[in-house]
Amino acid sequence: MRQEPVDYIARTREQYSVLGYPVYSWVENPAAPPFARxxxxxxxxxxxxVASGGIYALGQPAFHFKDDLSFRAIATDAVVADLRVTHFAYDLTDAREDPNVVLPLDTLRRLASAGEIGALGPNAYTFMGGIYSARKVREVLAPSIADHLENDEVDVALMVPV
Amino acid sequence: MGLIAREVEARGIPTVSLSSALSITASVNPPRGVYTDYPLGRTAGKPNDPASQDAILRAAIAQLAEATVPGEIRSLDLRWCENDDWKDGVMRPKSPAGQAEDDRAERTDVPQYQFEADRQAVEPNCPTCLVPGAA
Structure with a gap:
């Protein structure tokens, strides 16, 4: 049977309530987002x-699980077999089986080869996510990732959360 | 991730955000989104399934090229499997009478390697490790 999309906000609220955790406040941005065409x-x-989900490449240190604000540059010509995935909050089975499901490098390279997009920027940027402080994401991590995308002179950016 | 998309877009770089958590993405409200009704952790497709991976990214590219309304999330007609029973157990007790539990890993500030050998392979000084605010 077809079901509605899973409402993760409602399920988190239910689960936290049963476990006696304090209520988690999701980020709400009711105002229209910035928009460039x-x-x-x-x-x-x-x-x-840009991908969250805790992806690192062989040769890089792994992320940790406690509000890790660091990020990694992974060359977009990296071999997918050299990618690693680690995270505290989601089922890693398929991401470890085929990292393209969280960092679609082969997919983008296929589309570039087919001429459906022009090219990839020099690097993908990956981080852990699961950072409790929205303020730190907004004021610290987001501007730094945006700086790197500007330096790479990309025309558009694909954002891949988990 | 939506917060980062908003910052990047504010710099004049158009973004599209993939999502498999519709309510969360709608709340954070990134400039554009593409929703795929899969379990979390497969936002960019099924493993070893280039057809599903290409379909999601083609939809994202189209959304980037075509969207004219800020905040629009386009839902894709893709299914994880023939039924949606996987949704019943998400963040819920494993049996109807079971206890709620938190099955996430412990929050620790020690790096968590996928393979122990990865730790030995770390290159000194790691030029590709980036810390916000560092020069």
Whole structure:
């Protein structure tokens, strides 16, 4: 039977209530988001990639599970077999089986080869997520990732949470 | 991630956010989204299934190229499997009479490697490890 999308906010609220945890406040941004439109067609885009989900590459240190605000640059020509995934909050089975499900490097390379997008930026940027302080994400992590995307001169960016 | 998308977009770089958690994405309200009705941890497709991976990214590209309304989340007609029974157990007790439990790993500030060998492979000074605020 077809079911509605899982309401993770409601389920978290139920679970926290039963476990006696304090109520978790999700970020709410009722005001319209900033909005910029691409100036050129997809076949001319240099595409940036940002992913949470705790992906690191062999040779890099892993993330930790307690509000890790660091991030990693992973070259977009990296071999997917050299990617690793670690996280405290989601089922890692499929991400470890095929890291493209959380960091779609092969997918983007296929689409670039087919001419559906122009190219990838030099690096993907990955971080842990699960950072409790929205203020730190907004004021510390977000501007730093945005700086790197600007330096890479990407035309658009694909954001992949888990 | 939606907070980062909003910051990147505010710099003039258009973004599209994938999502498999519709209520959370709608609340954070990124500039554009593509929703896939999969269990968390497969936002960009099924493992070893290029068809599902390509379908999601093609939809994201189209959403980036075409969306004219800030905050629009497009729902894709993709299913994880033939029935939606997997949804019943998400964040719920494993049996109807069971206790609620928190099955997340302990929060620790020690790096958590997938393989022990990864720890030995870490390169000194790691130029690709980035810390916000560091020069």
């Amino acid at each position: 691409p100036e050129r067609p997809p076949s001319e885009w240099k595409v940036g990639l």
